[in-house]
Amino acid sequence: xxxYNPAQIEAKWQQVWKQQGSFTIPNPEVAEAAxxxxxxxxxxxxxxxxxxxxxxxxxxxxxxxxxxxFRARNGLTVFHPMGYDAFGLPAENAAxxxxxxxxxxxxxxxxxxxxQLHRLGVSIDWSxxxxxxxxxxxxxxxxxxxxxxxxxxAYRGEAPVNWCPSCATVLANEQVIQGNCERCATAVEPxxxxxxFFRITDYAERLLHDFDLLKSWPERVITMQRNWxxxxxxxxxxxxxxxxxxxxxxxxxxPDTLFGATFFLLAPEHDLVQKLVExxxxxxxxxxxxASARLKPLQDRAVAEREKTGEFTGRYAINPANxxxxxxxxxxxxxxxxxxxxxxxxxxxDQRDFEFAVKFDIEVRQVVAMPGAEAGAGAMTSAFEGDGVxxxxxxxxxxxxxxxxxxxxxxLSSEHLGRAAVSYRLRDWLIxxxxxxxxxxxxxxxxxxxxxxxPEAELPVVLPEVKDYAPRGRSPIAASEDFVNTACPAxxxxxxxxxxxxxxxxxxxxxxxxxxxxxxxxxxxxRAIVNYWMPVDQYIGGVEHAILHLMYARFFTKVLxxxxxxxxxxxxxxxxxxGMIYYKGAKMSKSKGNVVNxxxxxxKFGADTLxxxxxxxxxxxxxxxxxxxxxxxxxxFLGRVWRxxxxxxxxxxxxxxxAPEPEGASREMSGLLGKTHRTIARVSAGISERFRFNTxxxxxxxxxxxAYLVKESLLGDEEGRAVLRFVAETVVSLLDxxxxxxxxxxxxxxxxxxxxxxxxxxxxxxxxxETTYELVVQVxxxxxxxxxxxxxxxxxxxxxxxxSSRRIAGYTEGKQIVKEIIVPGRxxxxxxx
RNA sequence: GCCGAAGUGGCGGAACUGGCAGACGCGCCGGACUCAAAAUCCGGUGGGGCUCACCCCCCGUGUGGGUUCGAUUCCCACCUUCGGCACCA
Numbered sequence: 001x002x003x004y005n006p007a008q009i010e011a012k013w014q015q016v017w018k019q020q021g022s023f024t025i026p027n028p029e030v031a032e033a034a035x036x037x038x039x040x041x042x043x044x045x046x047x048x049x050x051x052x053x054x055x056x057x058x059x060x061x062x063x064x065x066x067x068x069x070f071r072a073r074n075g076l077t078v079f080h081p082m083g084y085d086a087f088g089l090p091a092e093n094a095a096x097x098x099x100x101x102x103x104x105x106x107x108x109x110x111x112x113x114x115x116q117l118h119r120l121g122v123s124i125d126w127s128x129x130x131x132x133x134x135x136x137x138x139x140x141x142x143x144x145x146x147x148x149x150x151x152x153x154a155y156r157g158e159a160p161v162n163w164c165p166s167c168a169t170v171l172a173n174e175q176v177i178q179g180n181c182e183r184c185a186t187a188v189e190p191x192x193x194x195x196x197f198f199r200i201t202d203y204a205e206r207l208l209h210d211f212d213l214l215k216s217w218p219e220r221v222i223t224m225q226r227n228w229x230x231x232x233x234x235x236x237x238x239x240x241x242x243x244x245x246x247x248x249x250x251x252x253x254x255p256d257t258l259f260g261a262t263f264f265l266l267a268p269e270h271d272l273v274q275k276l277v278e279x280x281x282x283x284x285x286x287x288x289x290x291a292s293a294r295l296k297p298l299q300d301r302a303v304a305e306r307e308k309t310g311e312f313t314g315r316y317a318i319n320p321a322n323x324x325x326x327x328x329x330x331x332x333x334x335x336x337x338x339x340x341x342x343x344x345x346x347x348x349x350d351q352r353d354f355e356f357a358v359k360f361d362i363e364v365r366q367v368v369a370m371p372g373a374e375a376g377a378g379a380m381t382s383a384f385e386g387d388g389v390x391x392x393x394x395x396x397x398x399x400x401x402x403x404x405x406x407x408x409x410x411x412l413s414s415e416h417l418g419r420a421a422v423s424y425r426l427r428d429w430l431i432x433x434x435x436x437x438x439x440x441x442x443x444x445x446x447x448x449x450x451x452x453x454x455p456e457a458e459l460p461v462v463l464p465e466v467k468d469y470a471p472r473g474r475s476p477i478a479a480s481e482d483f484v485n486t487a488c489p490a491x492x493x494x495x496x497x498x499x500x501x502x503x504x505x506x507x508x509x510x511x512x513x514x515x516x517x518x519x520x521x522x523x524x525x526x527r528a529i530v531n532y533w534m535p536v537d538q539y540i541g542g543v544e545h546a547i548l549h550l551m552y553a554r555f556f557t558k559v560l561x562x563x564x565x566x567x568x569x570x571x572x573x574x575x576x577x578x579g580m581i582y583y584k585g586a587k588m589s590k591s592k593g594n595v596v597n598x599x600x601x602x603x604k605f606g607a608d609t610l611x612x613x614x615x616x617x618x619x620x621x622x623x624x625x626x627x628x629x630x631x632x633x634x635x636x637f638l639g640r641v642w643r644x645x646x647x648x649x650x651x652x653x654x655x656x657x658x659a660p661e662p663e664g665a666s667r668e669m670s671g672l673l674g675k676t677h678r679t680i681a682r683v684s685a686g687i688s689e690r691f692r693f694n695t696x697x698x699x700x701x702x703x704x705x706x707a708y709l710v711k712e713s714l715l716g717d718e719e720g721r722a723v724l725r726f727v728a729e730t731v732v733s734l735l736d737x738x739x740x741x742x743x744x745x746x747x748x749x750x751x752x753x754x755x756x757x758x759x760x761x762x763x764x765x766x767x768x769x770e771t772t773y774e775l776v777v778q779v780x781x782x783x784x785x786x787x788x789x790x791x792x793x794x795x796x797x798x799x800x801x802x803x804s805s806r807r808i809a810g811y812t813e814g815k816q817i818v819k820e821i822i823v824p825g826r827x828x829x830x831x832x833x
Numbered sequence: 834g835c836c837g838a839a840g841u842g843g844c845g846g847a848a849c850u851g852g853c854a855g856a857c858g859c860g861c862c863g864g865a866c867u868c869a870a871a872a873u874c875c876g877g878u879g880g881g882g883c884u885c886a887c888c889c890c891c892c893g894u895g896u897g898g899g900u901u902c903g904a905u906u907c908c909c910a911c912c913u914u915c916g917g918c919a920c921c922a
Binding site: 178219220223224227228230232234250251252253254265306308331332333334335337338339342343344345346350351352353355423424425543546547613616617618619622623624625626627629630631632633634636637639640643685694695697698699701702705708709774776778780781782783786818819820821823826827829830831 | 836837838839844845846847848849852853856857858859860872873874875901902903915916917918919920921922
């Protein structure tokens with residue numbers, strides 16, 4: 001018998017798969033007529049080609065591959081493509097350092113990753129490979145920008161934005177983590193700049209509503225998105241500034257507390273601040289307050305524990321509930337970005353307002369009584385934010401506060417003083433970046449015609465060559481005169497091109513659609529084809545994309561649905577988020593120097609061993625710790641499989657397919673046969689139902705262990721050899737999704753071909769049940785004996801057997817059995833007194 | 834502070850709808866094979882106690898309560914770790 005030599009075997013089969021294009025799946029001839037219930041789109045998040053694949057990628061792509069291979073062998077037409085999220089800062093930053101072109105660096109990296117993926121043996125349809133930085137791809141990214149622009153979903157606006165000084169570009173809200181840049185952790189600065197946005201807020205309600213269409217999305221991902229969108233129901237209420245004849249709307253979630261509003265607040269950035277304070281004598285302190293708020297870094301401003309500051313404007317607003325004038329202040333705890341940038345302050349029922357009122361000595365008027373407490377008794381020491389009965393609120397007194405809120409909205413509406421309203425935390429998606437390596441925004445500015453979209457026929461707007469990639473607060477392509485100066489598409493006169501590029505999250509918001517029709521040069525994809533393959537049946541990736549990528553892709557899909565380009569509202573029906581791999585107690589990272597390189601392990605043990613180990617480590621959704629010696633166990637196991645199967649091949653004869661039905665079966669023989677069928681059932685369920693790859697693998701290990709123990713005795717006669725042959729073939733067949741190279745080789749040696757195309761084994765229902773089992777006998781819940789019982793034994797038989805146990809007698813002697821609990825197949829429990 | 838997930842041997846982890854806690858693997862200990870080693874194969878391995886002949890007893894799934902014949906599993910309170918959000922009116 002030759003030794004298990006993964007290097008040789010893996011190279012051999014990778015070559016076969018590549019030459020035969022074994023996993024290439026053509027589009028259906030007539031997509032409209034194709035039966036979608038037989039297809040399965042298995043997708044892993046595409047890699048960002050910043051260098052080479054790390055362990056997280058290996059886990060991601062191995063999981064996807066196990067699923068793809070398993071589903072293919074279960075008769076589904078599996079769609080399993082791969083590409084590269086190739087635009088982005090790492091390549092550009094490397095270009096700045098080395099002077100090499102980002103496109104060249106990207107090509108080197110994608111080639112690298114392509115090879116790594118081949119060496120892992122993943123069953124990818126390589127004919128659909130794409131890179132988002134190819135003009136053939138980003139042409140369509142630009143096309144979608146134009147479609148968004150046409151519909152008013154892409155707009156340019158001046159707004160306070162997050163500027164990362166290190167990356168020298170603006171960032172979307174979603175890319176700011178605790179006030180720091182998501183990429184480089186530099187503190188972001190507020191700036192006011194004209195930028196391009198996608199109107200994702202228009203889709204806030206549908207993004208929330210369509211969670212219903214998602215199956216098996218992790219609850220926490222949905223919760224994170226829900227919190228991010230941050231829907232609040234309440235009311236818009238208009239406060240009047242009589243002296244200036246101004247109406248200022250506020251948003252509140254607590255219309256029930258309207259009678260308790262004793263002051264009014266504006267955000268420092270609010271348009272009306274200047275107008276209000278003019279001529280009151282309070283100009284200077286207010287101006288200082290506004291200026292200092294503008295300078296304050298965003299993360300400092302967002303600290304709840306900070307002491308409240310603010311300035312009186314010298315003006316009063318009328319509370320529409322009781323027509324009382326209340327003072328107007330400016331304070332930086334009011335955010336311009338949320339609601340209307342102005343609030344009614346109710347110190348009795350909002351802790352922040354309470355703190356402000358205490359500091360500025362403003363009346364605290366309670367309008368919701370605390371249940372149990374005497375109404376209005378004594379001074380409050382903090383705001384009461386709970387529910388209760390209305391007081392001090394005119395004709396609403398005595399109502400439960402929630403009900404009063406609805407009544408007050410109704411009354412406000414009838415008086416045209418307000419209405420029911422909804423507010424979202426979500427803000428529009430800022431997509432322009434002042435950097436080079438991205439898709440140019442296809443817009444031209446003309447002095448006469450204004451902002452003009454580039455006509456579709458002129459796409460792509462190709463990223464120009466530049467000499468210097470360094471960012472200087474504007475995109476490096478702004479320095480390219482040939483690029484910037486152009487003719488206006490509308491009037492033909494001189495005009496300038498937009499020089500910002502798009503956020504790379506735009507690129508990855510639709511790549512899964514392009515896979516379905518990747519070489520189409522007339523349109524981004526064919527409608528019938530995309531509707532056949534989509535939606536993705538199983539998406540797999542890291543939880544770090546819970547908000548960013550997954551929300552943007554959902555938004556994009558909904559817009560395309562509205563345009564009529566796709567026939568589905570959600571892109572990813574099922575989502576699985578994998579846990580991270582830790583090493584030495586921390587996330588792997590270059591800076592910590594605790595990176596485990598997959599290539600080294602592929603070289604040392606082979607890809608099959610690495611694939612097996614990474615799934616055997618633990619439940620795939622949890623974070624797990626890499627153990628250096630753990631992988632050797634997986635290698636040893638594959639060696640054990642190798643020796644077992646080869647020995648069986650040597651000592652038994654090839655048989656016609658099918659499970660053996662030995663007649664003169666020994667106990668070992670039928671025991672092993674039953675175990676084999678149970679293993680088939682366990683592995684099938686483990687893969688298909690709950691991604692329980694770790695226990696599926698351990699089930700096969702158990703089977704192999706048992707086969708080793710009875711092997712010698714079974715080799716002695718013909719029926720025993722038939723059983724062993726069946727066991728060997730089953731083990732190979734079940735392991736194939738996990739360790740495809742080894743299994744392809746052993747399958748061939750067993751005299752068959754192309755295991756990746758063979759039907760998945762089915763268990764024999766009749767052999768799943770064991771004929772005997774160990775009955776646990778308890779006295780007062782403690783295990784006191786175990787008895788071998790026949791599977792068909794009745795309750796009465798079980799009780800009788802348990803009672804006649806000598807051991808049990810020792811515990812029940814002289815006592816009274818008050819209760820017998822009999823669970824067939826498990827236990828008998830005597831309760832004694 | 835709020836929301837969510839998780840706490841099980843020396844380690845990674847198993848345990849279906851409440852029913853034998855510790856499957857499987859790592860590590861460790863012992864044996865076989867060998868001139869020897871590696872590899873391989875076989876056995877043992879939660880803690881404590883015992884007239885430790887492996888028979889048996891007690892304890893044990895973060896902590897403290899509860900429900901139940903029976904709880905890693907269900908309920909209540911708390912502790913710890915990790916993730917998300919955090920002046921959002």
